[in-house]
Amino acid sequence: MSLIFNEVEYTYNPGTSFEKKAVTDISFKIDDGDFVAIIGQTGSGKSTLIQMMNGLIKPSKGEIYYNGEDIWDKDYSRKKLRGKVGMVFQYPEHQLFETSVIKDVCFGPKNIGMKELDAQISAFEALKEVGVGDEFIDYSPLELSGGMKRRVAIAGVLAMKPEVIILDEPTAGLDPEGRNHILGLLKRLNEEKGITIVLVSHSMEDVAKYAHKVIVMNKGNMVAYDDTMKVFADKEIIDEAGLALPQMCMLYFGLAGKGILLPDIPRDETDAYKMISDLYENMN
Ligand code: ADP
Numbered sequence: 001m002s003l004i005f006n007e008v009e010y011t012y013n014p015g016t017s018f019e020k021k022a023v024t025d026i027s028f029k030i031d032d033g034d035f036v037a038i039i040g041q042t043g044s045g046k047s048t049l050i051q052m053m054n055g056l057i058k059p060s061k062g063e064i065y066y067n068g069e070d071i072w073d074k075d076y077s078r079k080k081l082r083g084k085v086g087m088v089f090q091y092p093e094h095q096l097f098e099t100s101v102i103k104d105v106c107f108g109p110k111n112i113g114m115k116e117l118d119a120q121i122s123a124f125e126a127l128k129e130v131g132v133g134d135e136f137i138d139y140s141p142l143e144l145s146g147g148m149k150r151r152v153a154i155a156g157v158l159a160m161k162p163e164v165i166i167l168d169e170p171t172a173g174l175d176p177e178g179r180n181h182i183l184g185l186l187k188r189l190n191e192e193k194g195i196t197i198v199l200v201s202h203s204m205e206d207v208a209k210y211a212h213k214v215i216v217m218n219k220g221n222m223v224a225y226d227d228t229m230k231v232f233a234d235k236e237i238i239d240e241a242g243l244a245l246p247q248m249c250m251l252y253f254g255l256a257g258k259g260i261l262l263p264d265i266p267r268d269e270t271d272a273y274k275m276i277s278d279l280y281e282n283m284n
Pocket residue numbers: 012013020021022040041042043044045046047048049
């Protein structure tokens with residue numbers, strides 16, 4: 001799998017008084033098995049960017065290639081693409097509309113042309129993967145808790161057997177347990193199934209902990225795309241984009257200011273604890 005943007009631009013309502021250029025001159029490549037986070041303030045162009053990734057909206061300029069094929073070529077099947085590049089929207093539970101969990105999860109696979117039985121098998125597997133037990137399959141999605149609804153929505157995408165899953169703030173509004181479950185699930189899908197993950201997130205902590213790479217958006221421009229810790233090491237870019245550094249970066253820079261240099265920016269508390277203990281032991 002590879003996804004390439006070449007000098008992509010998107011303008012809403014072109015030629016009207018509501019014209020608004022939302023993203024400008026974006027070029028990047030996402031490789032197979034990557035875990036990429038997209039960060040940036042509200043209005044920086046994140047949603048516009050991800051909607052172009054699976055062909056929901058067409059760039060005003062530039063090209064998008066999926067596995068080397070231009071997704072806006074006349075003969076290209078964007079319906080198939082949407083099965084390969086699955087999208088979990090913000091508050092995906094608002095899109096659960098079938099009368100039962102199983103019907104909802106089967107909707108995506110059937111929509112991309114899977115036969116009824118195959119769709120059901122795929123749906124069962126997906127529900128198991130996201131941790132929704134068999135006892136829930138005949139429930140109305142509306143009867144489920146917030147976290148469970150979101151798992152069902154992710155299962156609906158997973159059941160299409162995607163190569164890439166794009167998620168817009170999948171943990172928004174969930175309690176810590178729900179958040180950890182979803183993020184742990186994404187990590188597992190990425191590491192064990194090799195599914196490429198693109199995650200829009202406002203939580204710098206989650207990004208530092210889970211993403212391999214980060215795209216930083218600022219006023220419609222992509223101002224950085226690099227390994228996560230390299231991006232967070234560039235305080236200026238993060239400041240200019242109006243973002244905060246993850247706490248572990250602040251810890252790293254705070255200690256460095258006092259002459260205590262950790263070997264790297266810790267990804268999370270466990271990482272920090274280990275680095276500081278090692279440093280302490282080496283001093284004694
Ligand atoms: P983000 O996801 O980072 O909040 P968006 O991609 O939603 O950013 O928005 C980028 C810019 O495009 C913003 O200035 C926003 O107001 C504008 N925009 C988004 N959607 C529309 C739309 N449907 N019509 C007009 N302008 C829009």
